[in-house]
Amino acid sequence: MLEIENLHAAVDGRAILNGLTLAVAPGEVHAVMGPNGSGKSTLSYVLSGRDGYEVTAGRVRFRGEDLLALDPEERAAAGLFLAFQYPVEIPGVTNMTFLKHAVNGLKVQRGEEELDAMQFLKLVRQKAKALGMSDDMLKRAVNVGFSGGEKKRNEILQMAVLEPAFAVLDETDSGLDIDALKIVADGVNALRGPERSMLVITHYQRLLDYIVPDRVHVLAGGRIAQSGGKELATRLESEGYAAFVEKAAA
Amino acid sequence: MAATAQTVAQVRDLGKYKHGWETEIEMETAPKGLNEDIVRFISARKDEPDWMLDWRLKAYRHWLTMTEPTWAMVDYPAIDFQDIYYYAAPKNTEGPKSLDEVDPELLRTYEKLGIPLKEQEVLAGVQGAPKVAVDAVFDSVSVATTFKKELESHGVIFCSISEALQNHPELVRKYLGTVVPYTDNFYATLNSAVFSDGSFVYIPPGVHCPMELSTYFRINAKDTGQFERTLIVAEEGSYVSYLEGCTAPMRDENQLHAAVVELVALKDAEIKYSTVQNWYPGDETGKGGIYNFVTKRGACRGDDSKIRWTQVETGSAITWKYPSCILQGDNSVGEFYSVAIANNAQQADTGTKMIHLGRNTRSRIISKGISAGRARNTYRGLVRMGPKALNGRNFTQCDSLLIGDRCGAHTVPYIESRNRTAKVEHEATTSRIGEDQLFYCRQRGIGEEDAVALIVNGFCKEVLQELPMEFAVEAQKLVGISLEGSVG
Numbered sequence: 215m216l217e218i219e220n221l222h223a224a225v226d227g228r229a230i231l232n233g234l235t236l237a238v239a240p241g242e243v244h245a246v247m248g249p250n251g252s253g254k255s256t257l258s259y260v261l262s263g264r265d266g267y268e269v270t271a272g273r274v275r276f277r278g279e280d281l282l283a284l285d286p287e288e289r290a291a292a293g294l295f296l297a298f299q300y301p302v303e304i305p306g307v308t309n310m311t312f313l314k315h316a317v318n319g320l321k322v323q324r325g326e327e328e329l330d331a332m333q334f335l336k337l338v339r340q341k342a343k344a345l346g347m348s349d350d351m352l353k354r355a356v357n358v359g360f361s362g363g364e365k366k367r368n369e370i371l372q373m374a375v376l377e378p379a380f381a382v383l384d385e386t387d388s389g390l391d392i393d394a395l396k397i398v399a400d401g402v403n404a405l406r407g408p409e410r411s412m413l414v415i416t417h418y419q420r421l422l423d424y425i426v427p428d429r430v431h432v433l434a435g436g437r438i439a440q441s442g443g444k445e446l447a448t449r450l451e452s453e454g455y456a457a458f459v460e461k462a463a464a
Numbered sequence: 465m466a467a468t469a470q471t472v473a474q475v476r477d478l479g480k481y482k483h484g485w486e487t488e489i490e491m492e493t494a495p496k497g498l499n500e501d502i503v504r505f506i507s508a509r510k511d512e513p514d515w516m517l518d519w520r521l522k523a524y525r526h527w528l529t530m531t532e533p534t535w536a537m538v539d540y541p542a543i544d545f546q547d548i549y550y551y552a553a554p555k556n557t558e559g560p561k562s563l564d565e566v567d568p569e570l571l572r573t574y575e576k577l578g579i580p581l582k583e584q585e586v587l588a589g590v591q592g593a594p595k596v597a598v599d600a601v602f603d604s605v606s607v608a609t610t611f612k613k614e615l616e617s618h619g620v621i622f623c624s625i626s627e628a629l630q631n632h633p634e635l636v637r638k639y640l641g642t643v644v645p646y647t648d649n650f651y652a653t654l655n656s657a658v659f660s661d662g663s664f665v666y667i668p669p670g671v672h673c674p675m676e677l678s679t680y681f682r683i684n685a686k687d688t689g690q691f692e693r694t695l696i697v698a699e700e701g702s703y704v705s706y707l708e709g710c711t712a713p714m715r716d717e718n719q720l721h722a723a724v725v726e727l728v729a730l731k732d733a734e735i736k737y738s739t740v741q742n743w744y745p746g747d748e749t750g751k752g753g754i755y756n757f758v759t760k761r762g763a764c765r766g767d768d769s770k771i772r773w774t775q776v777e778t779g780s781a782i783t784w785k786y787p788s789c790i791l792q793g794d795n796s797v798g799e800f801y802s803v804a805i806a807n808n809a810q811q812a813d814t815g816t817k818m819i820h821l822g823r824n825t826r827s828r829i830i831s832k833g834i835s836a837g838r839a840r841n842t843y844r845g846l847v848r849m850g851p852k853a854l855n856g857r858n859f860t861q862c863d864s865l866l867i868g869d870r871c872g873a874h875t876v877p878y879i880e881s882r883n884r885t886a887k888v889e890h891e892a893t894t895s896r897i898g899e900d901q902l903f904y905c906r907q908r909g910i911g912e913e914d915a916v917a918l919i920v921n922g923f924c925k926e927v928l929q930e931l932p933m934e935f936a937v938e939a940q941k942l943v944g945i946s947l948e949g950s951v952g
C-alpha cells in the first residue's frame with residue numbers, strides 16, 4: 215500500500231530524514247516510535263505534502279501512485295489521512311460545516327456524487343455517537359476551546375467519517391485519559407480491515423495494547439534504526455532509546 | 465500584457481465576476497456633464513415640486529465651492545465630473561409601472577441576477593419562505609417595486625423616491641436632508657444636486673413591517689454615474705429590516721456611484737439596514753471598476769430607538785463609506801457590523817461613526833477586514849461621546865485578515881470623549897491566514913480556494929450571522945468568489 219524508499223527530507227534547509235525506508239502492506243498496522251525531535255511528525259507532514267517540508271531524495275509510492283507528485287488535497291483523495299499531533303483550530307467554522315466540506319471535497323475529487331444534507335447528517339451523527347461525542351461538539355467551531363483530549367477524539371471522528379485507506383496517527387494517544395484511550399482505540403480498530411493500513415506514531419506501548427501492531431519501528435537519526443514485532447515496543451519501554459540513538463549517530 | 469494573455473485574463477475574469485454582462489436596451493440620457501441645466505432637466509424629467517428643484521440647485525451651487533476629500537487611504541486618478549452622464553433611464557419608463565408593463569428585457573435582467581420581480585414566483589417558492597419586497601433601480605430610475613399592495617394594507621409605504629415625491633411630498637420634505645444635509649460632504653452634496661432615484665420607506669407608528677424590504681441597484685449604461693438617494697423613516701414603535709444589493713457590468717472605465725442613505729428612527733423604533741455590495745471591482749490589474757463613494761447615516765432620534773448597519777463589501781474598485789449613527793435619543797443603540805474584502809488592486813476605506821448625544825446610549829462596532837492580492841483595506845472609525853451622553857458605552861472590535869504578503873491593512877480609530885461617565889473599549893487584531901489552517905483543510909480533502917473561503921467565512925461569522933437568512937447564504941458564496949485566485 216505504502217512504500218517509502220530512501221527518503222531524505224529537510225526543513226528550513228536542515229536535514230531531518232536521512233534515508234528512511236519503510237513499507238506497509240494492505241491491512242497492516244505499523245507503529246513508529248522514537249525520541250522527541252527524531253522526525254516522526256516530519257515524516258507525517260512529508261507524506262501528507264505540507265509546504266516547507268522539502269524532499270531532497272527518495273520516493274514514496276502510495277497505492278501504485280507517486281505520492282510526492284500530488285497536492286495535499288489530492289493525497290487526501292487518494293486515501294491518505296493524517297491525525298495531527300496538534301490539531302488546528304478554525305474559529306467560526308463548525309465541526310459540521312468543516313466535515314461536510316471535507317466529505318464533499320473528497321467526493322468531488324473522486325468524481326463521486328456529493329452527499330445531501332440529510333445523508334451527511336445521518337453519517338456524522340452515527341460516527342459521533344460511536345465515539346461518545348455529543349451533538350453540541352459537532353456544532354462548535356473546529357477544535358476551538360476543545361480540551362487536549364477532545365481535540366484528539368475529534369481527529370478520530372474525522373477519520374471515522376472520511377474512512378481513509380491509509381491513516382497516519384501522530385501521537386493520537388497523548389493527552390487521552392484511560393477511558394478516552396479505549397474509545398479512540400475502538401474507533402481505530404473498527405476501521406481496521408484487509409484494505410486499510412495505518413501508521414501509528416506513539417511514545418507509549420500502552421496504546422499498542424489496544425491497537426495491536428503488525429510491526430514496530432524505531433525512528434532515530436532520520437531513518438528506521440530498528441524494526442521488529444510488538445515485543446520491540448515492550449523492550450523500548452524498559453530500555454529507552456539510548457542504544458538506538460548511539461547506533462544512529464555512529 | 466500581450467493581447468492573447470489579456471484575452472485569457474478577461475475570459476477568466478468573466479467567470480469570476482458573474483454579473484459582468486450588459487443589458488441591451490434603449491436608453492434616454494441627458495447630455496454628458498454637469499451644470500444648472502442638467503439639474504433642472506433631472507428635476508423636470510421627474511416632475512418634481514418646486515421646493516425640490518430649489519434644494520437641488522442650492523446643493524449644486526454649494527458643490528461648486530467644494531473640493532474632493534483626500535484624507536481617505538485611497539488613490540485614483542482625478543475624476544472628470546464633466547465626462548459623466550448624470551441621467552440615464554431605460555426608454556419608456558415614465559415613472560413606475562405595474563409589473564405587467566415593465567419591459568421584458570428588464571425583467572430578464574433581474575431574473576438573470578437572481579432577483580425575483582414577479583410576485584407569484586416568490587409566492588410559489590418554498591412554503592414558509594420569507595417574502596421579500598423588491599424595488600429595482602436600473603441606472604437612474606426605479607423600474608419596479610413588488611408587493612406594494614400588501615405593504616399598503618399595513619400602511620407601509622415602499623416605493624421609489626420619485627414616486628414618493630409625487631404621492632407623499634410632505635413626508636419626503638419633512639425628512640429629506642435632515643440626517644445628511646446637502647452641505648454635508650463633496651459626494652453627498654453632488655448627490656443632493658443630481659440624485660435620480662432610490663427608495664423611500666415609511667413605516668407608520670407601531671407597525672412591524674411584515675416582510676423584508678430590499679432595493680436592487682444595477683448600473684448598466686456606460687460612463688454613467690449612479691446617484692441614488694434612499695430615505696427610510698420608522699415611526700414610533702415600528703420595525704423594519706431593509707436590504708440593499710448591487711451589481712454592474714464589467715467595463716474598462718471606472719464608473720462613479722455616489723449614493724446617500726438617510727435613516728430616521730423615532731421613539732422605540734428599530735431599523736436594520738443590510739448591504740451586500742458587489743459592484744464590479746475592476747480586473748486583476750486594477751483596470752475598470754466602480755468608485756463607490758457613499759454617505760450613509762442614521763439618526764436614532766427617539767428614546768430607546770435602534771439602528772443596525774450590516775454590510776458585506778466585496779465589490780468596487782474603491783470603497784469610501786462610513787455608515788454612521790447619531791444617537792440622539794436617550795438609551796438609543798447603534799450597531800455596525802462590517803465585512804470588507806479587498807482583493808487584487810481594490811482599495812477600501814470604510815468604517816463607521818457613532819455619535820453619542822443622549823444619555824445611556826450604546827454602540828457596538830464589529831469590523832472584519834480581509835485583504836488579498838495587492839489590495840489596501842482601511843478601517844476608519846469615530847466614536848464620539850458628547851458632554852450629555854452620560855454613561856455612554858461603546859465597544860469596538862476590528863479584526864484584519866491578510867492573505868499573501870503584498871496587501872495591507874490599516875486601522876484608524878478616532879475616539880473623542882467629552883464626559884467622564886462614558887466608556888469606550890477598542891480591540892484590534894491583525895493576522896495572516898494561517899498556513900496551518902490551510903494545510904489542515906487541504907489534508908482533509910478541501911481544495912485550496914474552498915479552504916480559503918471556509919476560513920474567511922469563519923473569520924466573518926459574527927457579521928454574516930447578522931444578515932437576514934436568505935442573504936447570508938448569498939453573502940457566504942460571495943466571500944468565496946471574491947477571494948478566488950488570492951492564494952497559490
Ligand SMILES: Nc1ncnc2c1ncn2[C@@H]1O[C@H](COP(=O)(O)OP(=O)(O)OP(=O)(O)O)[C@@H](O)[C@H]1O
Binds near residue numbers: 249256
Ligand atoms: N518548521 C521547522 N523549523 C525548524 N525546525 C523544525 C521545524 N519542524 C521541525 N523541525 C525540527 O525537526 C526535528 C524533528 O521534529 P519532529 O516534529 O518531526 O519530531 P518528532 O519526532 O515528531 O518529535 P515529538 O516526539 O516531540 O513529537 C526537530 O528537531 C524539530 O525542531
Ligand SMILES: [Mg+2]
Binds near residue numbers: 254255256299384385
Ligand atoms: Mg511529533
